[in-house]
Amino acid sequence: MTILQGKQVSKSGAIQGSGHIGHNDTDDGFSDLHPAYSTLQAMAESNRCLYCYDAPCVTACPTSIDIPGFIRKISTGNPDGAAKTILSANIMGGTCARACPTEVLCEQACVRNVSEDVAVEIGSLQRFAVDHLMARDELPHPFKRAPLTGKQIAVVGAGPAGLSCAHRAAMLGHDVTVFEAKAKPGGLNEYGLAAYKMTNDFAQREVEFLLGIGGIRIEYGKALGRDISLEALRDGYDAVFVGVGLGATNELGLPGEAFDGVDDAIAFIEQLRQTEPKSDMPVGNNVIVIGGGNTAVDAAIQAKRLGADEVTLVYRRGAEHMLATEYEQELAKINGVVVRHWAKPVAIKANGKLIGMEFEKTELRDGKLVGTGEKFEIRADQILKAIGQKIKADDLAGMEIAGGKIVVDENYQTTASGIFAGGDCIKSGEDLTVQSVEDGKQAAIAIDAFLKTA
Known part of the structure; x- marks a missing residue:
């Protein structure tokens, strides 16, 4: 149970009783x-x-x-x-x-x-x-490796799917090399989750624990399409797992989107996660967040906790259509975020510098979202876009892409023989950490079976 702004909020989303503010004057708002x-x-x-x-x-x-x-x-x-x-x-x-x-x-x-x-x-x-x-460092790692197979597996991406695959493959006796584009492992666990959800450098401690099984090596600064290719990995390893997530972000498609102060919410969260102390992170006085998922909520709450005077989260449909859970939506309101539904952005307003955004009210007509013609403006010196991500298909030559996702069969194998995939880059369920972990685990089991019959 969390205590915020005079009320207790259970994870089920219920508001109960009375209490005190969840972060006090002695912390930076990210406890x-x-x-x-x-x-x-x-x-x-x-x-x-x-x-x-x-x-x-x-x-x-x-x-x-x-x-x-x-x-x-x-x-x-x-x-x-x-x-x-x-x-x-x-x-x-x-x-x-x-x-x-x-x-x-x-x-x-x-x-x-x-x-x-x-x-x-x-x-x-x-x-x-x-x-x-x-916390019990004196204990041996709880999992042991099977007898070594001599097989070498390449994993692209040290996010939840890639790390889960690497761990299970190592358990099954294979040696794994993970290629990660960034300087740290963890993927969205390290770079994309709200700072108040992942305190005390937990993402890195978890990776260190996971690597304790042995048989896993991570090479950093190795980006697919820039430093490594799938063709070279397939030639050099017995099997390849692709867990690249969704590396590109969607655009609003509005003039002025490249203007200073218009940022991706994921990039904002990533910068905040790597900033210490958090209070050093710059934030606007009036912030608009566009989107309806958990990333939008995380960005909005963190902007407010960083000291923004006004944070407005705007979503084109109703609350019931938001991908953010009811609990997350309530958390945003409790943290002082203004949530406005049924509005879509139509123009970025600037006069030498960013001054706001124009919106058009929306409604459903015969099941289709349409503008009503009624417009309004919200002032802003920072706009954060959280309107979804997409796959970087240019790096995935040889694999079928459908609906913005890598196509895999029931064994997580792509249309390129010997190359498997999992996590947000495939369509296996909700784009959640827990689903990515399951994808990686099951893909490792499938790779093991593939290697035994190859």
Whole structure:
């Protein structure tokens, strides 16, 4: 449960009781959104679980974590055993516990949520267990490698999909080389998630833990299409996994989009994540965020916490159409973000410098979104675009692309023999960290089977 601006907000999105502001005058506004459970809190919450047979929470989890199993281990005083249960299914269970929209996945499916309208706080329990294990440096790595196969696998991208694939492939006895374009591993876990969700450099600590299994080497500053090619990787390795995510951002298509002060929300979040102290990050006085997903909400809240006077999030449809969960939308409002629906941007306003944006009100007519002709302006000295990402298809020669995603079969193999793909760059489910982790895990299993028959 998080306490913000006089109200308590559970991850289910319910507003309860009264409290105090979630970040105080002694921090920079980027303290942990969901403070970690103490042992006493974890024990009490774990005892609320009914340990259902054929538990619906497991079905709702893309990685199929044995949720009742790990919660029972917490309740019996075995958090390290609980963590191994979690990590066996989801090696990035620590990040997913912090950033996964559990309120629409496992916790929404919790039978307690149906009977009492208060789900078991599965995400918080998962974090408690994984953090407990990761803090015990004296313990050996909980996973062992199978006998070495002598096979070499190349992984493109050190994001959740690529790292998950690398870890499972290493477990299966293969040696893995990961090629990462940036200076740090983690992908969106490091560069794209809100700073208040990933505190204390957790993304890097998680990667260090994951690499503890051995057999994985990461080469940084190696971008696909610039420093490496798929053809060369296929010639040099026994199999290739592509986990490049969606590297390009969509454009508004308006004159003045390249004007100073008009930025991509992902780039804004990335810069903030790499800035220390966070208070040194520049932000406008009046900020407009365009979009309706979690990235838009993350950018808007962080702009407000950085000190922007007014932050307005504008979405072209209604609240019910937003990809951001109800919980995330409520969090934005609690943090002082003004949310305006049914409006689309039509012009960027500038007079030597950025001064605002013009919008047209929208509505649905016969199921189609149309403008009403009524317009209004919002002043701004910074505009953040969070209108989705797209794949950089130029780097993926030889693979079929459909609907802006790499086409794969049921075994995650692309139309290029020996090359597999997973994560946001394929269509396997929602573009979530937890789905990317599952893609990487399943692709590694498929690669293992492929190598045994090659």
